[in-house]
Amino acid sequence: MLARGIVKGNPALRRYFSCARVSRADFTHAVIGAGVVGLAVARQLAAREGTSTILFERHDAPGTETSSRNSEVIHAGLYYPADSLKTQLCIRGRNMLYDLCAKHDIPHRNTKKWIVAQTPEQWEACLKVHKHAQGLGDAPTRLVGHDEAARREPDVKADAGIVESETTGIVDSHSLMTYLLGDFENLGGDTVFKTRVTNVEAANGEFRITAVSDEDGSETTITTETLINSAGHGACAINNLILPPERHRVPYYAKGTYFSYGASRPRTSVLVYPATLPGHGGLGTHLTLDMGGRIRFGPDVEWVNDPTDLKPSPARLEQAIPEILAYMPGVDPAAISLDYCGIRPKLGRGAGVNVGKTFQDFVIQEEEGFPGFVNLLGIESPGLTSSLAIGEMVDGILYQ
DSSP states (O other): OOOOHHHHHOHHHHHHHTSOOOSSSSEEEEEEOOSHHHHHHHHHHHTSTTOOEEEEOSSSSTTOSGGGSSOOEEOOOOSSOTTSHHHHHHHHHHHHHHHHHHHHTOOEEOOOEEEEESSHHHHHHHHHHHHHHHTSSSOOEEEEOHHHHHHHOTTOOOSSEEEEESSOEEEOHHHHHHHHHHHHHHTTOEEEOSEEEEEEEEETTEEEEEEEETTTOOEEEEEEEEEEEOOGGGHHHHHHHHSOGGGOOOOEEEEEEEEEEOSSOSOOSSEEEEOOOTTOSSSOSOEEEOTTOOEEEOOOOEEESOTTOOOOOHHHHHHHHHHHHHHOTTOOGGGEEEEEEEEEEESSTTOOSSSSTTOOOOEEEEOTTSTTEEEEEOOOTTHHHHHHHHHHHHHHHHHO
């Protein structure tokens, strides 16, 4: 029997259950997690005529974890194996994202990105990225000569050379998520905030989801024909509720600290990334811009055990300053301040961005033995860029 307590506490469910039901299950699709990827997936599925989609979010607003604590970069897709999901979905998603933002006036800008090298070893790494990009089909890069660099960005130091990514940009992630949520609901989707999924049972070709409202502690159970796990930091826990013990996953958390810059000079109009050497867990402490043109630096990489460990540490700032001064020597260290932290959801400790043994791809798959259950695990960068393409892929897994 369907418990109705959570319906009383959540307008979306109350509205939904006031309608006549025509399907055996309560919903066609249930999506867990309203980060930017969950929003994109739910919106994609809600567009299917004759279906119903519900989106569960444990917080009181969309995208309060990884989706709002990142660099807001539209990535080109340069750093991963050509046949990986990260590359394919990043390139596809980047094009979709630029198109969506232009069509719906979502703040964004193609800033381009410079990957800068100070040593012969770093330049060799840059040239490997450049060569790799040439084989990807739609991730154009070019070499920037000394005269051009001095003319365009005189405050940027690159003793050994520069590779420019021509399709890298920035986006206002909050405006993007506001649009995706609004469009999802316009398509008839229902969003339930402040609600935690506490149990999932797979039986008789459907999924029985038990959820608890954080507002009043009420509990209900709904059924759905398909289930998409896009729970971010909670994705491994959802995975472990459904799959047998031998298929359980352990989450890992890579904390990144960001730093703001309060001085008016030096300036740059492009994003600046140091060359990434093999074995590095991220893309280095790089320079990004917000939509107002303000500079911020980060993130670095710090392994932590708690995804809520979001307090910036002064020690991280001390470590970052030499990295920043290597490519922006005119920066005033006294004007760099601790800003905010984000957590990357990882599937292994030490997994980096470089092609090789440490590379960890996205996991996006319908789980064997559980038809209709699509797992999204390890959705870190370039997840924001890839979000629309991930939604498209999930739709394809379920319907094509």
